[in-house]
Amino acid sequence: MKQRGQVVVDKILDTAERLFYLQGYSNTGINQIIEESDIAKASLYKHFETKTDLLIAYVQRTHKLWFTRLEAAVNKVADPKQKILTLFDHHTKRQEIRKFGGCPFIKANDEAGIDDPRFLEEIQATKIHSKEFIKSLVENSVHKKFLSDEELAETIYVMLEGSIVTASVFKNSDEIQSAKKIIEKLI
Known part of the structure; x- marks a missing residue:
C-alpha cells in the first residue's frame, strides 16, 4: 500500500508527465498542474521546490x-x-x-x-x-x-x-x- 505522500507525488508526476509531453514544459504552468492533479499548492511545493x-x-x-x-x-x-x-x-x-x-x-x-x-x-x-x-x-x-x-x-x-x-x-x-x-x- 502506498504512503499518502507517495500517492500525492504520483498524482503530481502523472499530471506533469501528461502535460509536459502534450503541451511542452514551457507551456505548462504550476497552477495547471496543481489544478489538474487536484492537490493543494502546498502539497506540490512540499515535494517539489x-x-x-x-x-x-x-x-x-x-x-x-x-x-x-x-x-x-x-x-x-x-x-x-x-x-x-x-x-x-x-x-x-x-x-x-x-x-x-x-x-x-x-x-x-x-x-x-x-x-x-x-x-x-x-x-x-x-x-x-x-x-x-x-x-x-x-x-x-x-x-x-x-x-x-x-x-x-x-x-x-x-x-x-x-x-x-x-x-x-x-x-x-x-x-x-x-x-x-x-x-x-x-x-
Whole structure:
C-alpha cells in the first residue's frame, strides 16, 4: 500500500508527465498542474521546490518506466540478433501509443536543456543508458563484424534516434521500420 505522500507525488508526476509531453514544459504552468492533479499548492511545493525539480523527477520516472518496458520487450526474445531488432519494434509501438509525438526526453531537452545543469545531466543520463543498453546487445550478438561493436552500437543508436525524430515529423512508423531493415543487414 502506498504512503499518502507517495500517492500525492504520483498524482503530481502523472499530471506533469501528461502535460509536459502534450503541451511542452514551457507551456505548462504550476497552477495547471496543481489544478489538474487536484492537490493543494502546498502539497506540490512540499515535494517539489521548483518547477525544475518537478521536471527532473518527471524525467527520472519516465526514464525508469521507459527502460523497464524496453528491457521487458527485449527479454522476451531469445535470439541475440532479434533482440537488437526488437528495439525498433518497441520504439515503433511506443510512438504509435504516443501518436508519433516524439521522444519525451528530446522534447523536454529542447525546451529546458540549458536552464539547469542538473536537468541536462539527467537527460544525458537517459541517452547514455540507451547507448550502453544497445552496446550490450551488440556485444552479446554474433553480428557480421562489418563494423566494430562500438561502431555498430553507435550506428544503431543514431539510426534509432533519427528514425524516432522522423516518425514524429511524418506521424508514421515507416522510418523506424526502414532503419530496422538497414540494421538487420548489418547484423
